Amino acid sequence: MTDLNRRHFLAAGAAATAGAMLSGPAQAAAPKDPMPAKWDETYDVVVIGSGFAGLAAAIEAKAAGSTVAVLEKMPTYGGNSIINGGILSVPGNAPQKALGVKDSPQLLAEDIIREGQGLNYPEKVKLMAREAYPTWEWTVKTLGVEYMDKVGQEGGHSVPRFLYTKNGSGSAVVQKEVDYLAKQGVKVRTRCYVETIIRDADGRVKGLKVRDGYRFPKADSGKVKYIKASKAVVLCYGGFGADVKFRTKYDPKLTAKFDTTNQPGATSELWRETARIGCTQIQQDWIQCGPWxxxxxxxxxxxxxxxxxxxxxxxxxxxxxxxxxxxxxxxxxxxxxxxxxxxxxxxxxxxxxxxxxxxxxxxxxxxxxxxxxxxxxxxxxxxxxxxxxxxxxxxxxxxxxxxxxxxxxxxxxxxxxxxxxxxxxxxxxxxxxxxxxxxxPKVHHCMGGLQTDIQGRVIGIVDDQPIPGLYAAGESTGGVHGAVRLGSCATLDCLVNGRIAGKAAAAEKAWG
Amino acid sequence: MTDLNRRHFLAAGAAATAGAMLSGPAQAAAPKDPMPAKWDETYDVVVIGSGFAGLAAAIEAKAAGSTVAVLEKMPTYGGNSIINGGILSVPGNAPQKALGVKDSPQLLAEDIIREGQGLNYPEKVKLMAREAYPTWEWTVKTLGVEYMDKVGQEGGHSVPRFLYTKNGSGSAVVQKEVDYLAKQGVKVRTRCYVETIIRDADGRVKGLKVRDGYRFPKADSGKVKYIKASKAVVLCYGGFGADVKFRTKYDPKLTAKFDTTNQPGATSELWRETARIGCTQIQQDWIQCGPWxxxxxxxxxxxxxxxxxxxxxxxxxxxxxxxxxxxxxxxxxxxxxxxxxxxxxxxxxxxxxxxxxxxxxxxxxxxxxxxxxxxxxxxxxxxxxxxxxxxxxxxxxxxxxxxxxxxxxxxxxxxxxxxxxxxxxxxxxxxxxxxxxxxxPKVHHCMGGLQTDIQGRVIGIVDDQPIPGLYAAGESTGGVHGAVRLGSCATLDCLVNGRIAGKAAAAEKAWG
The missing domain is CATH 3.90.700.10 (Succinate dehydrogenase/fumarate reductase flavoprotein, catalytic domain)
Structure with a gap:
């Protein structure tokens, strides 16, 4: 018996024991990941990623009364957000008015969809534009972020409209989010790598297999643990700009000769994993280079x-x-x-x-x-x-x-x-x-990613239905920016949709 | 016990019996589809789809000595190919020379990559351009296709270079392919719908669950049969231009207000199914409208x-x-x-x-x-x-x-x-x-699709490795045309890469 045949035989035998001849779309849809014999830890909501989006999701989930964990594979928190330029699109801000600039959420949405070449999901864009001003207010009043009293202009915007943090970096926002969470008793858990998103035969995401104490990028480092998410997992794992092999699958031009603005952890592991469990990913070939x-x-x-x-x-x-x-x-x-x-x-x-x-x-x-x-x-x-x-x-x-x-x-x-x-x-x-x-130019931002609905629920590829127990926000998602993300709209996307996903995740009914 | 909990309990129990706590990337990669208790039929190579690509693959697999089945879900064979315009890019053809037009495979490749905005896989483009003339010759000498003695020009080409069939339709090529196959004893099996591509725990594709006597688009029509593919399955199932729900996931602009040039069977079932079993799909958002x-x-x-x-x-x-x-x-x-x-x-x-x-x-x-x-x-x-x-x-x-x-x-x-x-x-x-x-304009062609290597092997999303026993060619694949397919290059892609995939599939070692 060849090795290949033996493996086939064993697998076929196991499948038969488990009830072979299962059929029909429902069974086909779910990957039937093996469930752990025992969960090592349990939270209502488990957030993957500690950038703008993940932290915002965690804040809202916690505020809604859920127990929350924030997992970060790198040794430090903040992802690309903490090294970003700290600029935020806020139509109707005071410095605009002082300069006589007329602006509105509608104009922002029009700019985004025009430059996005209409690959955007229009309802997502309109929601984000509407939420821009209140979200900026939330960062000021709830988090205590400080902004310069000036307005700047990024490419593709029809008017100057971005505000920016006093320290000129996204770290000002990230740090305030982290501080706020810490006060609520939630500490970002660094070096915690998610190896498997456990999706059960009923189609629901039940939890994660992680490697605690992970040393990026060593695949087998860290201690295996199983973390149960009673309500939901929120995916805020960011883009793959630093992953040459993965990005050249989608855009073969972007070889290693292009440097990237991204932190080294902007790699593809969870892009691959979410595809494996049946999430829809869209528009991954739109990968933005920073021109400046x-x-x-x-x-x-x-x-x-x-x-x-x-x-x-x-x-x-x-x-x-x-x-x-x-x-x-x-x-x-x-x-x-x-x-x-x-x-x-x-x-x-x-x-x-x-x-x-x-x-x-x-x-x-x-x-x-x-x-x-x-x-x-x-x-x-x-x-x-x-x-x-x-x-x-x-x-x-x-x-x-x-x-x-x-x-x-x-x-x-x-x-x-x-x-x-x-x-x-x-x-x-x-x-x-x-x-x-x-x-x-350097590889900067992935416009594509997980398809989500207006509540941040991740949509399955088999049946276009939300995958129970799974939410996403930020750069890991697609369809917001379309073909071209405008400067100062990444922070906006992450904060608006991170908060939405966090709230919705906390409102889920626990599965067990 | 709620229904959700009961389902969870049952599934968890079954998984435990089957050997829960499996872990590691190898197991995670394969979807572990249930194997049938018995295969109803067995072929070396099973081709899905009966357009230019599928038929070309079948011809080559058969010529290499394999037993072959060609499965077509619709009541008639030919897919979009049989209603296409019958034009084929052939650099260096005689009518070009008669007009004094200078052309070469290199110029064709340059045109394709320029207009494809560099989203093309360069080696695939060069191969296709090199094989254009010999492939045209093969259609004439082996299949007996007749062409007009004229050259035409489609958009994006720097010179007139397409030849076209005497009847002005792709049906001239499809019919000759079908006739050729019939002489070799291979008859296209219509109304045979592929519901599941069975990928085993060892990662190999072993066969298909089909519905024989299927009545498009009735999901539960036809008789369930299991077809074993001893060597390989070749995916030539075409694009999804006629599937409004699926195409708007990737390009939200292309709503139902756009008509399509495609036959009604150009739908997404196997796009979803190949995603489910872990195939990489790229550039699906590039969906071409025919401007004319x-x-x-x-x-x-x-x-x-x-x-x-x-x-x-x-x-x-x-x-x-x-x-x-x-x-x-x-x-x-x-x-x-x-x-x-x-x-x-x-x-x-x-x-x-x-x-x-x-x-x-x-x-x-x-x-x-x-x-x-x-x-x-x-x-x-x-x-x-x-x-x-x-x-x-x-x-x-x-x-x-x-x-x-x-x-x-x-x-x-x-x-x-x-x-x-x-x-x-x-x-x-x-x-x-x-x-x-x-x-x-009407929705016409899907540029994106399955990632394949130069031999037509389908690449997995988890580990970038070829999925054993799985090949693809034609509109179901991506990365050849990049952002924009040039007119007269679809037939070329299908014939060149269909033949390559058919040959390679036939050269596989049978798994059992």
Missing amino acids: NSPEEKGMGIALYFAQGAAATRGLWVDCATGKRFVNELANRKVRADAVINLNNEGHKCIALADTSATDAWKVARPGMLEKELTAGVVHKADTLEDVAKMNNIPLAALKKSVDDYNKALAAKSGDEMGRTFFPKAQPMAKGPWYFSYLS | NSPEEKGMGIALYFAQGAAATRGLWVDCATGKRFVNELANRKVRADAVINLNNEGHKCIALADTSATDAWKVARPGMLEKELTAGVVHKADTLEDVAKMNNIPLAALKKSVDDYNKALAAKSGDEMGRTFFPKAQPMAKGPWYFSYLS
């Missing part, structure tokens, strides 16, 4: 703050080979990243360029950042525009013309040649010294 | 032959509200369909327009088609350009200018204003009568 990153630093870095806040908003992005602009600097991230990647592939360097009038305006918004970037050597200083040209082998006349054309259009309030809208109170580019950073 | 369809007929219809062969190639596409062209008529299908959809959504009618010099050139290529289209009332005749304007409320001066501009550019061999390349020997538009059809 610098090749002079690893990962997310800090040059992007200058490239976006000073140069894209009040300066120019320039192709060094031609001295010309090559994209609307406030187009969505896909448009901009593709434009830079195409030029990079032709051997052209691209820079984000700003004069001192731009950096002065931006410095008020991000105090100390320019100095930090200069010290790190990722933003460079030049006394004159001539020096900028010299340092980067840019044809000087063409570069001057690009700056002149922008200044003329700004003065005339005529259309910008690239279709960019002028930032309120933007000044002509004329005042030295000048600053620039290099552009080289 | 007419709202005046149901389904695929026949107006498209005029809209593409006469108007897109040697005429114009015009926005009736403005009298202007609105897209490069030879852009890829996505670009064109999006352009028409956007105008349709604004309430604008769009027409495909050709004069008699264009239809004369095209009539030689598709004899009898224009008369058929006129009789069906899907192509309309007007004595003069003035009449075209009158019949469609088009601003006459603007329409005349559009025609004049095209004629001038053609005469001057200057660039076409929309970036279109002029078809070889195209004549100025001047000769009445004029002809037009209306444009209204």
Whole structure:
């Protein structure tokens, strides 16, 4: 008997004992994971992931009276959220009003769906836009997050509308969420890796097989434990941007030659596991590169703050080979990243360029950042525009013309040649010294993921029904941002839908 | 005890008997489908689907000495292939040479990857392009398919390069494949629906649970039988274009308001089933609409032959509200369909327009088609350009200018204003009568699907390894066409990769 045959024989025998010849769609749908003989721990709601979404879910589940665990595979909490830029889309915020900017949830929803190429689930987008202002208020009043009294603009938005944390990082939100949870007696459990989501023959998710004390990325590290989720498991495990093998399944272009802004734990294990248990995953091939990153630093870095806040908003992005602009600097991230990647592939360097009038305006918004970037050597200083040209082998006349054309259009309030809208109170580019950073896109955000309904319930692939006991929110889900996520909408998505999922999970009836 | 609890209890008990506490990735990977007590039938290779790909796989598996079954759920064979336009990309064909067109497999591969936005698996594209000419030869020499001695051009191709069957339909290829198989003693088994792909605990696909005598779409019709596949199952079940619920999971825009060119059986059952057993599916959100369809007929219809062969190639596409062209008529299908959809959504009618010099050139290529289209009332005749304007409320001066501009550019061999390349020997538009059809895109092709390796083995989602005993080809697979399938490349994909999968399946070692 060959080994293959023996294995077949044994398996067939076991299946026969368990009641072979089961048939019909109901049995076929569920993976019938083996249930543990005994659960080591029990909670009402078990949240996987400790970024914006997972923590928000945990806060709401706890507030609703449930017992809650938050599991994080990495040695530290916060995922990508804790290294994110701390920007949040809030239509109708006070700094917008001070600048005379008119905005509304409806306009935000329109921007998201237009740039998302209509791959968005419209009801999810409208809900998120409606909840933006109250969610920002919740972070201020309930969590105590502090924001700058300024508004910024990211690509694809038709108006400046993002607020940002005082420390200029998502860590300000994450830390307040963690502190809030700690006061409620819930501590994030780091180094706790989820190996199996246990879905029973009745189709319900019952709990998890975890490895406690896990050492990323060692698959067999940690002690196996079984954790029962009496009400629900909430999946907030984030994206897979750091997983080259997995991301190239969906987008073969995004090979290892692309760096990523993500933390190393942004890998695919639970994407694979949720597919195994029959969750629907959608639009995984939409993987966003951050267009503003610098090749002079690893990962997310800090040059992007200058490239976006000073140069894209009040300066120019320039192709060094031609001295010309090559994209609307406030187009969505896909448009901009593709434009830079195409030029990079032709051997052209691209820079984000700003004069001192731009950096002065931006410095008020991000105090100390320019100095930090200069010290790190990722933003460079030049006394004159001539020096900028010299340092980067840019044809000087063409570069001057690009700056002149922008200044003329700004003065005339005529259309910008690239279709960019002028930032309120933007000044002509004329005042030295000048600053620039290099552009080289990095894998940043997974737009696709689990299909969820408006309550955050995960939808099964076999029958389009919610999988009992399973919720999801944040980057692990798809259908919110569609083809292109707009900057400052990830935090929004995570907070809004994390809270919704946490509340709904806590409202589930316990299975046993 | 509640019903839910009882079901849980029973299932847990059964699992315990079967050896609960199984653990580790190997066990987790396989869905452990119940094996039948007895197989009703046994074949070496079982092919699911009877379009171009399935039939090609069956031919090759049979030629390699395997016993073969071809299962088709519908009452007739051929799937979408039998209603397709019968066009095949063949770089280096004789009619190209007669027109002085230079082409190569490399140029075809470049076109496919460029228009596919680099979501293609490059090695698959190169293989397909290399195999194009020999595959065309195989259809002529082995199957006896007859082609017109003309070359046509579809959108996104940089040169005219498709050959097409004498009857102007894919049925010419399907029928020859079916006839060839019949001579080898293999008859397509219609009304045979695959309900379960049985994947065993060792990870191998062992066979199928089918419903013989199935009446689409009645889930419980037909007699349950178990068919063993000793060597492999080859999945050629096509796309899901006719399944509104499933397609809107991935692209929420494509609601029921969009008609489809697909046959009614282009539904999702096996997309769901292959996801259930752990196959990787990629890029399902790329669903192509045919840009050339007419709202005046149901389904695929026949107006498209005029809209593409006469108007897109040697005429114009015009926005009736403005009298202007609105897209490069030879852009890829996505670009064109999006352009028409956007105008349709604004309430604008769009027409495909050709004069008699264009239809004369095209009539030689598709004899009898224009008369058929006129009789069906899907192509309309007007004595003069003035009449075209009158019949469609088009601003006459603007329409005349559009025609004049095209004629001038053609005469001057200057660039076409929309970036279109002029078809070889195209004549100025001047000769009445004029002809037009209306444009209204319909859901046409699913670019995404199963991830397969270069041999057609289906890749698992848990571990990126081929699933033993499982192959796939054609529209059920993804990663070949990337974001946008080019016209005349579906038949190519199906024939090339169907043959490869059939050969490889036959070369498998039988499992028992």
